[in-house]
Amino acid sequence: MTGHRALIAIRGNEVAWRFDRTAEALVCDIAEDGTVRSRSEIIFARQSPEDLCDYVLAHGVDTVVAGAVEEEYYHYLRYKRVDVIDNVAGEIEPALARLASGRLASGDILFPGKEG
Amino acid sequence: MTATDKADLIAAGMVDLPGLLDALPMGAAVYDGDGKVVHLNLLLQRLTGFTLDEARGLPCRHVLRTATCGRDCPHLRQGGCDQSLITDIVNRGRRRIPVRLHTRRVPDRDGNTLYRMDFVEELVEQGADGMATRKSGKGALIGKSAAMEHILVTLPDFARSDRPVLLVGETGTGKDLIAECVHESSLRAKRPFLRMNLGFMPADLLEAELFGRAAQEGAGLEEIRGRFAEAAGGSIFFPELSDAPLALQKKLAAFLETGAVVPLGAKVPQPIDVRLLFATQRNPDELADKGLLDPGFYNHLSAMRLDLPPLRERGEDLPFLLAYFAERFAERFKKSVRGFSPEAMSVLAEYPYPGNVRELRNIVEYAVMTAKSPLIVPANLPVYVPVAPAADAAVPPGRGPAPDAPKKPARGRKDPAGKGSGS
Known part of the structure; x- marks a missing residue:
């Protein structure tokens, strides 16, 4: 199976502004043509970057999307060959749409009127 | 122009307020009633990594990104009253920065909230390792070798358990860091993590220091609460197992058996929920063979033992x-x-x-x-x-160094600066 699996750290209907302060994530399988084949929301028992990292590694996640990711976790995930698209500010759907089309980049600001 | 005239200029909004905010010796942010950024002063732009153009119009939580943003937002709690608190931000450079945050409401003449403001003071956090910001947690453990992979895979299981942990490794292999990581990854993370060095304390004071002491008026002894009571709900880390006298080991074994301690001078055992973490640079099997480890105590420790590889x-x-x-x-x-x-x-x-x-x-x-x-x-x-x-x-004398040898002459070895006590 081709394509990739992404985890978007979320808070409410927004990309989580802090990776270490969220207990929710949206996990998506994205086909090579940009189709989102599946999506599921994960609720963790607590806000824990450790739990998120464990989940990412245990479930073969290729890309993590979040707002602020502290360097320790950023380096840890990168070292584990996980792409990290951080400093993303916006609601979930625009972020997912950009991610699926391969256009999401670190630092993207996606709130209405702020899209670059 | 009189002082009254000048005050009128402020009232009429004819003063360069952004310029004034930029001159402040601390970060300052101005938000509208919806919490969207209206202004960031220069210092806060530098601190967060956001330019004013990028930040303007964004929800404040996506710019300041403090640990309290969200449900604990100080602007929303306690009716939005002015508050000060210590928290941290993570900036666009991925750096976690401890800050003191002062929130203020700016009312209009009728008392309605016109703006909300945050004033942000950067705090310097000097960790035990001397780094500007001390890192703990799994992210601080670095390595892709099989040995490190094993540790990273094992740690979550260790964190989930309440059993005592024994970390064995040479100096500098990261025993302290891993003990902290076990605590931080456990459900005890929000409770105390105490580090207790047994080597510097007279044996007769150790028990009272650890388990507490009831007041003894006749002997003029005051009550000591004890480190176990201080760490209730959390973890205590003993960085060198071999520093524990045998008598203390027996008492620790009794605690691991019963979950209770008996303070000196008390008669009734007190149940305490504390997890014990131990480390040693020495081979624990050899310590046991030499009679320096109580067999009952060692049995408790050997169930969750992690050997840390030297570099x-x-x-x-x-x-x-x-x-x-x-x-x-x-x-x-x-x-x-x-x-x-x-x-x-x-x-x-x-x-x-x-x-x-x-x-x-x-x-x-x-x-x-x-x-x-x-x-x-x-x-x-x-x-x-x-x-x-x-x-x-x-290479024999006179033959000279190999062509690709470094240019600097070899020097004698001295004691490495990195060798020190602890793990």
Whole structure:
């Protein structure tokens, strides 16, 4: 199976502004043509970057999307060959749409009127 | 112009308020009633990494990104009253910065909220490892060797358990860090983590210090609460197991058996929920053979034992550790060091690191501090790191060094600075 699996750290209907302060994530399988084949929301028992990292590694996640990711976790995930698209500010759907089309980049600001 | 006239200018909004905010010695942000950014002063732009254009119009939580943003937002709690609190932000450079946050409401003449403001003071956090920001948690454990993979996979299981943990490893292998990581990854993370060095305390005071002491009026002894009671709900880490006298080991074994301690002078055991973490540089089996470890106590510890490999057995981790510390110290010292020259890498690859990761970190800190160019060269390494590869030592006198040998002459080895007490 081709394509990739992404985890978007979320808070409410927004990309989580802090990776270490969220207990929710949206996990998506994205086909090579940009189709989102599946999506599921994960609720963790607590806000824990450790739990998120464990989940990412245990479930073969290729890309993590979040707002602020502290360097320790950023380096840890990168070292584990996980792409990290951080400093993303916006609601979930625009972020997912950009991610699926391969256009999401670190630092993207996606709130209405702020899209670059 | 009179003072009253000048006051009228402020009232009429004819004063350069952005300029005034920029002149403040602390970060300042102005939000509208919906919490969207109206203004960030220059200092806060530098601190967060957002320019004013980027930040303007964004929800404040996506710009300031404090640990309290969200449900604990100080603007929403306590009816939005003015507050001060200590928290942290993570900036766009991925740096966690401890800050003191002052929230203020700016009302109009009728008392309605016109703006909300945050004033942000950067706090300097000086960790025990001397880094500007101390890192803990799994992210601070670096390595891709099989041994480190095993540790990273095992840690979550250790964290989930309440059993005592024994960490065995040479100095500098990260025992303290892993103990902290076990605590931070456990459900006890929000409770105390106490580090208790048993080596510096007279044996007769140890018990009272650990388990507490009831007041004894006749003897003039005051009550001592005890470290176990202080750490209730959390973890206590003992960095050197072999410092525990046998009598204390028996009492610790009794605690592990019953979950209760008996303070000195008390008759009734007090149940306490504390997890015990131990470390040692020595071989615990040898300690047991020599009668320095109580067999009952050792049985409790051996169930969850983790052996930490010395750096010389983690060769594949070396380049990444070097790059990691070089990057961190370059940031700390504000130097444009990008990495190591091939010659320096060759010297560092040969070095045995008796002080393990702590020594490696010290070497890189020194090298980054003394580096004059973007690449660290052998001349930047501390004097006790021999710059000539071991094989060159066998070259007969007069034959000269190998053509690719480093230019700097070999120097005698001194005691490595990285060797110290603790883990």
